[in-house]
Amino acid sequence: MRYILRRLGFYLAALAVAITINFFLPRLLPGDPAAVILGTSAAKLTPENLRAVREALGLSDAPLIQQYGLYLAHLFRGDFGISYTYFPTPVTKVIANGFVWTLLLGSVSLVLSFALGNLIGIYGSWRRGGLVDTVFPPLLIFIGSFPAFFLALGLLYAFGVKLDWLPISHAYNNRLPQGFNLPFLLSVLEHMVLPATTSVLLGIGGWALGMRNVMVSVLADDYVTMAEAKGLKQIRIMFVYAARNALLPGVTGFGIALGAILSGQVLIETVFSYPGLGFLLINSVNGRDYPLMQGLFMMITIGILAANFLVDILYTWLDPRVRTG
Numbered sequence: 001m002r003y004i005l006r007r008l009g010f011y012l013a014a015l016a017v018a019i020t021i022n023f024f025l026p027r028l029l030p031g032d033p034a035a036v037i038l039g040t041s042a043a044k045l046t047p048e049n050l051r052a053v054r055e056a057l058g059l060s061d062a063p064l065i066q067q068y069g070l071y072l073a074h075l076f077r078g079d080f081g082i083s084y085t086y087f088p089t090p091v092t093k094v095i096a097n098g099f100v101w102t103l104l105l106g107s108v109s110l111v112l113s114f115a116l117g118n119l120i121g122i123y124g125s126w127r128r129g130g131l132v133d134t135v136f137p138p139l140l141i142f143i144g145s146f147p148a149f150f151l152a153l154g155l156l157y158a159f160g161v162k163l164d165w166l167p168i169s170h171a172y173n174n175r176l177p178q179g180f181n182l183p184f185l186l187s188v189l190e191h192m193v194l195p196a197t198t199s200v201l202l203g204i205g206g207w208a209l210g211m212r213n214v215m216v217s218v219l220a221d222d223y224v225t226m227a228e229a230k231g232l233k234q235i236r237i238m239f240v241y242a243a244r245n246a247l248l249p250g251v252t253g254f255g256i257a258l259g260a261i262l263s264g265q266v267l268i269e270t271v272f273s274y275p276g277l278g279f280l281l282i283n284s285v286n287g288r289d290y291p292l293m294q295g296l297f298m299m300i301t302i303g304i305l306a307a308n309f310l311v312d313i314l315y316t317w318l319d320p321r322v323r324t325g
Helices: 002-027 033-044 047-056 064-076 091-126 131-144 148-162 182-218 222-229 234-260 266-271 277-286 290-318 320-324
Strands: none
Touching: 002 064, 002 290, 091 131, 091 182, 091 234, 091 266, 091 277, 091 290, 131 182, 148 182, 148 266, 182 234, 182 266, 222 234, 234 290, 266 277, 277 290
């Protein structure tokens, strides 16, 4: 319990620092959000009219420290303001819509890459020198070394443009009624294939190589040799004895990747115009949308910290040495 409380205190302190940075960082960007939104029309407005537009957007000329105090007061009420880019929609509603799509795409991609990568690593280390061990890890690492946007554009062109097998943008067919009906769900699945495949290909090699290297070390331990001497089934030794202990470093990586779901798909979502948080983040930066930027950064920060805290709790269950340390 003492270990958990120490980690909780650390994450709360990190959250406080992130909240402060989250406020000041967007305001250091050059340009006036009101002028960006109005575009060429801003030059035709009088200073009084431009000031009125700024007030309507919730922009203030007050000192930053005073704005910071108001920001904290609104933050604790869960009020991130109105999005400039999607005016007059509240930031919380914009983020909620994007969060659903990012969570769907990111969780499916992460689970697939984690499961397939670890299975390849486990089997490859168990059959060292075989086809799976010598071909798959280096090939997957090579594919995963491509920049995300390059791999995404390659898949988009090959399977979406040239072969015309899959849709190349958005998360579903706009002509279909949204809801839990089969045509809409199939459309969502079809639109998710290309971005999810891109994400899986980028991550699966790292999981496979990491598990393979740890498994090679674990298989040389005495308790594995003892299990083999007892005549236990090979599949039980491989998964129950070896893979369970080799999975500990992977759990940490999974937690970090889980938190990074909210921010790690910016390029993929942008290439496929997938309406998740990454796509919204690009739009908010281009539009100097302070409230939306702050809401997204806060969402990403909380997601990463919460995921790492859950991993710390999970570690105490998987490894008893942590509880006594």
